[in-house]
Amino acid sequence: MEAVGTVEGAAVDACDVVIDAGGATAIPGLIDSQVHVTFGDFTPRQNTVGYLTSYVHGGTTTAISASEVHVPGRPKDPAGVKALAVAAFKCFEHYRPGGMRVHGGSIILEPGLTRADFDDVHRDGVWLAKAGFGAVETARDYVALVRHAREAGLLTTLHTGGASIPGSFPITGEDLIAIDPTVSFHINGGPVAIEDRYFEQVAAETGIAMQVCTAGNLRTTLLCAEAARKHDAFDRFLIATDTPPAAASCRSA
Numbered sequence: 001m002e003a004v005g006t007v008e009g010a011a012v013d014a015c016d017v018v019i020d021a022g023g024a025t026a027i028p029g030l031i032d033s034q035v036h037v038t039f040g041d042f043t044p045r046q047n048t049v050g051y052l053t054s055y056v057h058g059g060t061t062t063a064i065s066a067s068e069v070h071v072p073g074r075p076k077d078p079a080g081v082k083a084l085a086v087a088a089f090k091c092f093e094h095y096r097p098g099g100m101r102v103h104g105g106s107i108i109l110e111p112g113l114t115r116a117d118f119d120d121v122h123r124d125g126v127w128l129a130k131a132g133f134g135a136v137e138t139a140r141d142y143v144a145l146v147r148h149a150r151e152a153g154l155l156t157t158l159h160t161g162g163a164s165i166p167g168s169f170p171i172t173g174e175d176l177i178a179i180d181p182t183v184s185f186h187i188n189g190g191p192v193a194i195e196d197r198y199f200e201q202v203a204a205e206t207g208i209a210m211q212v213c214t215a216g217n218l219r220t221t222l223l224c225a226e227a228a229r230k231h232d233a234f235d236r237f238l239i240a241t242d243t244p245p246a247a248a249s250c251r252s253a
Helices: 007-014 051-057 078-094 115-123 141-150 175-181 197-205 218-230 246-252
Strands: 032-035 060-065 101-103 107-108 128-131 155-159 183-185 211-212 237-239
Touching: 032 211, 032 237, 051 060, 078 107, 078 115, 078 237, 115 218, 128 141, 141 175, 175 197, 197 211, 197 218, 211 218, 218 237
Parallel strands: 032 060, 060 101, 107 128, 128 155, 155 183, 183 211, 211 237
Antiparallel strands: none
16 A cells, blocks of 8 residues: 555555445454454354454454353363364464454463463464463462563463352452563453552553443543553553453453
């Protein structure tokens, strides 16, 4: 592409290809940084089929896995979560539902994973790691796991706020700062969020990316956005969906 906007007539005549948008606005494809994929364009937990293809119709051309936590019977041992992450990454490496690019394969952080394990999956292409659904005893058990994953070159994400699925527990603002992930998933809650006072602290004192989701709390979304603006951290303010929706709505429990 040579130009976007209004150009002189002579410049138009000299072009090989001219696209008349008919008054529409051309923008880059949108990126949804939290989608609950499994394999293919469906998710069994929510009985949702074809949602990724539908998202393309709304302008979303890239989706990033929130980990394949909803795969039926998902493994929880180190070997199993490594295999799951690599398999999901490989499956979506060339499969593009509706033309969408899907970054699948986010390794779920479980007790027993070592730095060497993260190096292994990274060599196989996996670049995402997810904290929040592992069989850890406390949230602080994620501190070392997240550190090792980041040292291996993985981008780490953290389920933040209220509990989501049976057996999980809330991640507080204090936990979030201690764990120090690359991205705080749905920091605005779903609708249960961290305490208000932590939004400004995360924006001012950390490098954590603050992701808000459409299924979350609108009041804390605005609170987070204002904290990001105030502390010149808007480059760390992300908007995502946390969909299919059943995955988000159950978080209010």
